[in-house]
Amino acid sequence: MAQRLTGLVSGRREGTSPVLGSPESRRRALRARRLRRGGLALTLVAPAALTYFLFVVRPIAQTVQYSFYDWNGVTPSTWVGLANYVALFHDPELSGSIVNAFELIIFFSFVPVILGLFTANTIRGFATSRLAVVARTVLFLPQIIPLVAAGIMWSWQMSTNGLVNQVFRLIGLDGIARAWLGDFDTALPAVGVIGAWVLFGLCMLLLLAGMTKIDPGLYEAARIDGAGPLREFVSITLPSLRQEVVVCVTVTVIAALASFDIVYISTQGGPGNSTLVPGLEIYYLAFFQREVGQASALAVALMALVLAVVLPLQWLNREGDS
Amino acid sequence: MGALAVLTACSSPGSTPDETSSNPTTEPTVAEGAPSCGTDPVTLKAYFETGFPMAGELTTEFTKQFPNVTFDTREDQFAVLTQNAPRVLADDPPDLMRLPQMSELATDGLLLNLDSYAEAFGWDQWPASQLEQMRVDDAGRRGDGPLYAMGLNFSMTGVFYNKELAAQIGMTEAPATLAELDGYLQAAKDAGLTPVAQFNGGATGGFAFPLQALMASYGDPAEISAWIYQQPGATIDTPSNLKAAEHLQSWVTSGYFAEDVNSLDYAMMMSRFIGGESVFIFDGDWESGNLDTQMPGNVGFFLMPPVDEGGSFGAMSAPLTYGISANAANPDCAAFFLDWVATNEQARTIAVQIGGSHPMGPADAFMPDVDPNTVTAQTLVAGAAIGEQDGAMDFIANATGSIYAKGWTPNLQKLMAGEQDPAGLLAAVQAEYETEIGG
Numbered sequence: 058m059a060q061r062l063t064g065l066v067s068g069r070r071e072g073t074s075p076v077l078g079s080p081e082s083r084r085r086a087l088r089a090r091r092l093r094r095g096g097l098a099l100t101l102v103a104p105a106a107l108t109y110f111l112f113v114v115r116p117i118a119q120t121v122q123y124s125f126y127d128w129n130g131v132t133p134s135t136w137v138g139l140a141n142y143v144a145l146f147h148d149p150e151l152s153g154s155i156v157n158a159f160e161l162i163i164f165f166s167f168v169p170v171i172l173g174l175f176t177a178n179t180i181r182g183f184a185t186s187r188l189a190v191v192a193r194t195v196l197f198l199p200q201i202i203p204l205v206a207a208g209i210m211w212s213w214q215m216s217t218n219g220l221v222n223q224v225f226r227l228i229g230l231d232g233i234a235r236a237w238l239g240d241f242d243t244a245l246p247a248v249g250v251i252g253a254w255v256l257f258g259l260c261m262l263l264l265l266a267g268m269t270k271i272d273p274g275l276y277e278a279a280r281i282d283g284a285g286p287l288r289e290f291v292s293i294t295l296p297s298l299r300q301e302v303v304v305c306v307t308v309t310v311i312a313a314l315a316s317f318d319i320v321y322i323s324t325q326g327g328p329g330n331s332t333l334v335p336g337l338e339i340y341y342l343a344f345f346q347r348e349v350g351q352a353s354a355l356a357v358a359l360m361a362l363v364l365a366v367v368l369p370l371q372w373l374n375r376e377g378d379s
Numbered sequence: 380m381g382a383l384a385v386l387t388a389c390s391s392p393g394s395t396p397d398e399t400s401s402n403p404t405t406e407p408t409v410a411e412g413a414p415s416c417g418t419d420p421v422t423l424k425a426y427f428e429t430g431f432p433m434a435g436e437l438t439t440e441f442t443k444q445f446p447n448v449t450f451d452t453r454e455d456q457f458a459v460l461t462q463n464a465p466r467v468l469a470d471d472p473p474d475l476m477r478l479p480q481m482s483e484l485a486t487d488g489l490l491l492n493l494d495s496y497a498e499a500f501g502w503d504q505w506p507a508s509q510l511e512q513m514r515v516d517d518a519g520r521r522g523d524g525p526l527y528a529m530g531l532n533f534s535m536t537g538v539f540y541n542k543e544l545a546a547q548i549g550m551t552e553a554p555a556t557l558a559e560l561d562g563y564l565q566a567a568k569d570a571g572l573t574p575v576a577q578f579n580g581g582a583t584g585g586f587a588f589p590l591q592a593l594m595a596s597y598g599d600p601a602e603i604s605a606w607i608y609q610q611p612g613a614t615i616d617t618p619s620n621l622k623a624a625e626h627l628q629s630w631v632t633s634g635y636f637a638e639d640v641n642s643l644d645y646a647m648m649m650s651r652f653i654g655g656e657s658v659f660i661f662d663g664d665w666e667s668g669n670l671d672t673q674m675p676g677n678v679g680f681f682l683m684p685p686v687d688e689g690g691s692f693g694a695m696s697a698p699l700t701y702g703i704s705a706n707a708a709n710p711d712c713a714a715f716f717l718d719w720v721a722t723n724e725q726a727r728t729i730a731v732q733i734g735g736s737h738p739m740g741p742a743d744a745f746m747p748d749v750d751p752n753t754v755t756a757q758t759l760v761a762g763a764a765i766g767e768q769d770g771a772m773d774f775i776a777n778a779t780g781s782i783y784a785k786g787w788t789p790n791l792q793k794l795m796a797g798e799q800d801p802a803g804l805l806a807a808v809q810a811e812y813e814t815e816i817g818g
Contacts, residue, residue, distance in 0.1 A: 347465065
């Protein structure tokens with residue numbers, strides 16, 4: 058048996074060795090090996106790829122297809138070419154919703170990331186105590202509350218006699234108490250606050266996890282060089298966390314641009330379209346106006362917009378690695 | 380692009396081959412005599428609106444009287460019904476369904492043409508105005524053409540008031556003119572009460588209720604109906620409607636509405652009114668039964684008064700529309716049920732006592748006794764007055780599928796916030812209307 062094996066091996070070696078020098082045969086052998094390996098890899102990847110194709114690629118392709126039609130979702134459709142995309146640029150309501158989405162980035166993205174950085178840094182200061190566990194858990198809790206529940210809870214708190222106004226009245230600020238979600242000037246920021254509250258915990262936890270991998274020696278060295286807490290933060294913590302910050306910003310920017318749940322629950326785009334966002338507009342177009350084509354065009358445009366904002370962030374991250 | 384075409388198998392959406400085989404616009408063939416539910420067991424598939432118990436009560440009573448008929452009922456919120464209507468009617472056809480704005484559903488061939496039933500059951504002998512709103516012509520205009528739905532009853536809107544609070548401001552009887560109503564609103568404000576906590580928040584511009592009623596006081600309800608039915612050349616931007624919108628604005632600037640109305644939804648309005656935190660609300664008689672239970676003897680109702688005593692007035696009045704899917708399994712039995720609702724004494728009693736509104740049917744049909752101290756009795760009287768005046772209109776929010784969400788709601792919220800003036804409001808709504816009808 059052993060002999061036959063060695064014989065086979067040596068035989069194969071003998072078979073290939075004389076032609077090792079020929080580039081043609083080497084290429085053929087390489088290709089065969091690659092095919093064999095590729096076949097196995099393909100088999101392993103197939104289920105995931107199929108799922109991905111069925112539930113991600115196909116719906117996106119269909120959305121793109123629908124966007125070239127005038128279709129109400131039921132009866133036969135008419136091909137309209139790029140008309141749905143042209144309409145996107147002419148309707149002030151559609152462009153207004155995109156402006157609102159960008160305004161939400163301030164609340165959904167900047168506020169949670171900046172607050173998250175400082176909170177994580179503070180928690181890191183007493184990382185070993187039990188208080189750190191409690192703080193981490195409490196601050197992360199909003200993340201596990203369903204967005205719909207968060208929206209309902211906050212719309213109660215921000216109502217005329219809700220908790221927010223009760224607090225303002227308690228400290229003598231009766232003048233600024235108002236129906237936050239029903240006021241043209243405050244509705245969008247109020248929705249933003251709900252988003253910030255939800256996303257803050259996620260950012261804080263991600264950044265805190267990133268901090269644990271920073272070599273403590275760096276801090277020690279800095280301290281020996283006479284660096285204060287601020288210097289440590291700016292020179293060590295912040296640069297080491299670039300990747301985590303980019304992840305946080307990416308996730309939260311997508312949440313802002315593609316927001317739907319919180320707005321739908323708390324204001325439904327009102328008052329007077331002041332909180333209308335593209336996600337909500339797509340929903341209204343598809344299910345109330347029954348313009349599936351126009352809704353699909355806006356969805357494709359929104360996807361392109363999200364990519365246009367998020368991709369440069371990724372390059373920023375990659376540049377940092379090199 | 381080519382790859383995408385391959386991915387989606389090249390066919391345009393909505394054109395599956397089997398759909399061409401069913402021709403939904405064909406009228407049902409009615410057998411000899413009036414259709415009925417027969418004697419064999421029948422299960423009617425029903426799709427109703429959550430939160431309104433009348434439909435359920437009617438089906439229970441119907442099963443009691445016709446034990447061979449049972450109901451397989453599914454319920455959803457009205458907003459969900461609106462979203463699902465076309466797909467449900469096409470893919471999972473119910474025998475009976477509560478309908479949202481129906482002109483597109485009818486022109487898309489999703490609803491059964493009920494003309495032959497109307498003839499068989501004699502619905503065409505009823506006052507024509509009852510069925511007018513449920514007729515849709517080929518172009519999707521309502522008001523004329525084949526009948527595509529039927530009402531379980533017809534509701535009407537006006538002004539509800541809290542009798543105790545009204546007594547505090549010296550209001551002992553309903554105002555006879557708009558000026559009198561203005562006086563009472565001012566009196567309520569002076570007394571430190573909230574005159575009106577009308578819902579106008581989120582996606583629900585409840586200011587459309589008082590606005591439309593004011594339009595009927597200043598102008599001709601028939602003109603407003605023409606606009607709602609999309610008659611050629613109809614416009615909402617008329618001098619009399621401008622006066623109505625200006626009157627509404629004067630209420631805003633005088634502070635007659637609660638400050639936070641732009642954040643109030645319908646349920647919040649009801650809870651404030653029932654809690655005694657609002658003297659008046661503009662609402663419909665579908666709440667009569669509820670208010671008689673929650674605030675017995677303490678609620679009054681009147682129609683928006685005319686400008687001058689004895690002048691014209693009107694009200695939104697619409698049937699609670701139910702339709703039969705074009706592909707329904709038991710259309711005859713469903714139609715029989717709809718006829719029974721309008722003609723059976725038990726059913727009419729349920730329509731009044733549970734639904735709070737006037738039943739459909741012939742003008743001289745049976746009416747149940749109603750305690751005259753209830754608000755239900757007052758709304759029924761008001762309904763008769765509207766009938767005499769010919770002042771019934773459909774809701775201006777029903778003119779097109781999304782005129783409410785895209786036209787009325789945002790602009791009425793802006794009017795409340797002082798960011799829109801009456802002329803701008805009407806012009807913006809008319810522009811949206813023309814875009815939707817033209818497009």
